[in-house]
Amino acid sequence: MMKDRFPSDHTRVQQMKTADPNQGVWPSSLKLPTLSNADFKFFSKLIYDKAGIDIPLEKKSLMENRLGKRLLALKLTQFSQYKQLLQGDAVGKELVLFTNSLTTNKTEFFRESLHFSYLKDLLEKHASNRMITLWSAASSSGEEAYTMAMMCEELAKTVPLFDYRILGTDIDTQRLQMAERGIYDIEAIANIPSTFQHEYFEAEGVQEQKQVKIGKKLRQRLKFRHHNLVEYGDLIPLDFDIIFLRNVLFYFDAHTAQQIVAKLVSQLKPGGFLFIGLTEKLHKIDPQLTYVEASIYQKKV
Numbered sequence: 001m002m003k004d005r006f007p008s009d010h011t012r013v014q015q016m017k018t019a020d021p022n023q024g025v026w027p028s029s030l031k032l033p034t035l036s037n038a039d040f041k042f043f044s045k046l047i048y049d050k051a052g053i054d055i056p057l058e059k060k061s062l063m064e065n066r067l068g069k070r071l072l073a074l075k076l077t078q079f080s081q082y083k084q085l086l087q088g089d090a091v092g093k094e095l096v097l098f099t100n101s102l103t104t105n106k107t108e109f110f111r112e113s114l115h116f117s118y119l120k121d122l123l124e125k126h127a128s129n130r131m132i133t134l135w136s137a138a139s140s141s142g143e144e145a146y147t148m149a150m151m152c153e154e155l156a157k158t159v160p161l162f163d164y165r166i167l168g169t170d171i172d173t174q175r176l177q178m179a180e181r182g183i184y185d186i187e188a189i190a191n192i193p194s195t196f197q198h199e200y201f202e203a204e205g206v207q208e209q210k211q212v213k214i215g216k217k218l219r220q221r222l223k224f225r226h227h228n229l230v231e232y233g234d235l236i237p238l239d240f241d242i243i244f245l246r247n248v249l250f251y252f253d254a255h256t257a258q259q260i261v262a263k264l265v266s267q268l269k270p271g272g273f274l275f276i277g278l279t280e281k282l283h284k285i286d287p288q289l290t291y292v293e294a295s296i297y298q299k300k301v
């Protein structure tokens with residue numbers, strides 16, 4: 001489990017150590033400063049307090065490399081200077097960028113496609129005349145929420161009265177900006193059905209030739225907003241039929257994960273469904289949930 005928490009960043013580290021300084025990476029002539037255990041403790045406590053993200057000491061070099069980028073951008077030479085800057089960061093501007101640096105954002109369209117087959121069946125079963133609400137609760141750059149939207153749009157073709165709203169949230173402000181822009185490298189859609197590629201993506205408004213943009217149809221009923229899962233008081237003013245909380249629980253310790261799940265369950269309508277990542281598990285199942293099948297739970301009615 002620990003091993004999977006932060007995937008290896010080896011390639012990025014190599015690039016940071018060798019590429020051009022103007023590209024925002026460490027130049028080969030400069031040595032990446034060493035992160036002392038005391039500074040590591042400070043940064044790991046800060047990210048834990050801010051985002052619930054639990055970074056063990058074994059991941060010190062990963063933190064060193066990720067925060068090294070901030071040092072470079074700020075023209076600092078020591079992690080202790082960065083620590084001082086964060087301590088004096090009264091408005092919290094750098095804290096946002098610090099948090100962005102330490103999140104892991106891997107995602108893709110139709111990731112863990114089993115869930116989307118299940119979602120299709122669920123939507124078909126429940127798509128009567130009422131509106132279905134869906135939440136991608138750690139949406140990263142938006143692929144998960146847009147995939148949900150594609151599934152809903154497909155159903156809307158055969159059930160004209162079917163209506164839906166989708167919310168995508170994340171703590172990482174940069175990923176949210178990407179989600180809102182909805183511009184992706186063309187390779188990102190290579191594995192999705194070609195009918196979907198043509199129907200839901202467009203080349204218009206894209207500057208790079210090798211990019212595509214999410215079309216209007218998918219944006220109409222979908223929005224993104226900033227939301228921190230560990231700010232338990234920050235409730236979304238809407239209850240949901242379906243919540244995806246996938247591939248984010250591994251960041252948290254068991255207690256935090258349990259509190260997050262309890263909070264999300266409180267935002268789920270009775271009979272609603274919670275999806276977690278296929279390789280994740282709930283250490284203790286919330287008393288309001290029943291197990292449906294691996295990684296899928298339903299709120300008791």
Ligand SMILES: C[S@@+](CC[C@H](N)C(=O)[O-])C[C@H]1O[C@@H](n2cnc3c(N)ncnc32)[C@H](O)[C@@H]1O
Nearest residue numbers: 051103106107138140171172228229246247248
């Ligand atoms: C690995 S991505 C998962 C994306 C998507 N759910 C998927 O399965 O493809 C995990 C996301 O969780 C977000 N995250 C981490 N801690 C968070 C927190 N406390 N509140 C909200 N989002 C958080 C990260 O910024 C990151 O974008």
